[in-house]
Amino acid sequence: MLTNLTAQPADKILELVGMYRADPRDTKIDLGVGVYKDASGNTPVMRAVKIAEKQLWERETTKSYTGLAGDPAFHDAMIDLVLGTSVARDRIAAVATPGGTGAIRQAMELIKMMSPDAIIWLSNPTWPNHPSIVKYVGLSMREYRYFDAETGGVDFAGMAEDLADAKPGDVVLLHGCCHNPTGANLTLPEWAEVISILQETGATPMIDIAYQGFGDGLEDDAAGVRMVASEMPECLIAASCSKNFGVYRERTGILMAISEDPKNTAVTQGNLAFLNRQNFSFPPDHGARLVTMILTDPELRADWQAELEEVRLNMLSLRKQLALELQTLANSDRFGFLAQHRGMFSRLGTSPEMVAKLRDQHGIYMVSDSRMNIAGLNEESVSILAKAIIDVGI
Ligand code: PMP
Numbered sequence: 001m002l003t004n005l006t007a008q009p010a011d012k013i014l015e016l017v018g019m020y021r022a023d024p025r026d027t028k029i030d031l032g033v034g035v036y037k038d039a040s041g042n043t044p045v046m047r048a049v050k051i052a053e054k055q056l057w058e059r060e061t062t063k064s065y066t067g068l069a070g071d072p073a074f075h076d077a078m079i080d081l082v083l084g085t086s087v088a089r090d091r092i093a094a095v096a097t098p099g100g101t102g103a104i105r106q107a108m109e110l111i112k113m114m115s116p117d118a119i120i121w122l123s124n125p126t127w128p129n130h131p132s133i134v135k136y137v138g139l140s141m142r143e144y145r146y147f148d149a150e151t152g153g154v155d156f157a158g159m160a161e162d163l164a165d166a167k168p169g170d171v172v173l174l175h176g177c178c179h180n181p182t183g184a185n186l187t188l189p190e191w192a193e194v195i196s197i198l199q200e201t202g203a204t205p206m207i208d209i210a211y212q213g214f215g216d217g218l219e220d221d222a223a224g225v226r227m228v229a230s231e232m233p234e235c236l237i238a239a240s241c242s243k244n245f246g247v248y249r250e251r252t253g254i255l256m257a258i259s260e261d262p263k264n265t266a267v268t269q270g271n272l273a274f275l276n277r278q279n280f281s282f283p284p285d286h287g288a289r290l291v292t293m294i295l296t297d298p299e300l301r302a303d304w305q306a307e308l309e310e311v312r313l314n315m316l317s318l319r320k321q322l323a324l325e326l327q328t329l330a331n332s333d334r335f336g337f338l339a340q341h342r343g344m345f346s347r348l349g350t351s352p353e354m355v356a357k358l359r360d361q362h363g364i365y366m367v368s369d370s371r372m373n374i375a376g377l378n379e380e381s382v383s384i385l386a387k388a389i390i391d392v393g394i
Contacts (some may be wrong), residue, residue: 005116013231029364048304070096086226093269100240152337160222168202176209177221178343181371215342233260250287362388
């Protein structure tokens with residue numbers, strides 16, 4: 001039976017990791033995989049996470065199962081973090097999931113149950129796992145224009161035109177902040193316009209928020225999500241704690257489903273728990289518990305927020321430095337968009353051939369669509385990258 005299987009296409013990013021590892025040059029720079037790295041190239045355990053883990057080790061008396069939906073205290077803490085007070089709590093059903101990916105997968109399965117003919121609208125480009133999960137679950141998809149390679153910003157006119165074709169029962173997937181892979185984000189007036197389009201078409205928004213706190217700060221990064229959630233009758237939200245708590249391998253995420261009428265929340269909650277039961281039964285607890293402890297303890301929370309802010313400002317200063325060095329070397333503002341982008345990624349907007357040249361001639365590794373992980377840089381390698389970009393003729 002196993003001989004019936006055919007090989008899966010190689011994952012581009014993991015392939016890149018392999019190539020980077022095999023490169024003997026000690027000047028090589030890894031801007032591939034989407035993990036935060038400090039100036040020494042490490043992905044540290046955050047201070048508050050370490051303290052919470054110690055406390056948990058001391059206090060935890062059982063490893064017995066939690067609920068199918070996870071711990072309600074985790075739901076409350078995450079709803080507060082992502083949505084603030086923008087939506088009445090009794091309209092929100094929520095389940096803990098294995099990471100943000102788990103939340104996206106559960107959302108797609110829920111959509112399949114509710115609206116099997118739905119078209120899922122995805123930004124072009126988007127995180128490759130979006131289309132691959134949509135396809136695997138057996139839903140249809142369409143793309144909406146998003147990135148303008150000329151300006152390095154959002155092609156909002158194109159986006160608005162494409163989304164006007166959405167139909168009731170369709171789902172429009174939006175990145176809450178720090179768009180992956182481009183780094184280009186909607187302004188608040190643009191969010192407001194997206195809401196008008198959704199209201200006119202009758203399509204339902206789904207928001208994937210995986211980098212809250214990496215862009216303009218915890219509150220600002222959630223502003224678009226909160227606006228959509230408060231103004232639309234229904235909304236799905238998949239949130240990941242992998243990046244902003246640095247708990248990648250703990251698999252910590254949450255799916256929220258907002259109903260128009262609180263009367264519908266219990267049935268929605270039951271269906272979310274049902275989906276957890278079918279797919280993996282109880283969700284992972286360790287990461288979710290740490291996140292809950294941090295968010296509900298004022299001291300831990302303050303320390304976490306301070307460290308997250310250091311992370312954010314570090315990436316912002318690398319962006320600014322890169323844009324400035326390129327401005328000097330190119331004697332033009334054409335790379336200014338790098339300082340406008342937010343989050344861990346920026347799409348340089350160049351060809352796969354140029355990306356290959358950067359790799360072959362300079363040992364600089366980025367995804368072939370020219371997505372760079374800004375956190376893979378430090379003050380020294382920014383200059384090396386800037387020179388290389390000009391040297392290969394981008
Ligand atoms: N959405 C986006 C856009 C992402 O970039 C990621 C992480 N690469 C995720 C969701 C999910 O991350 P995780 O499953 O590790 O929480």
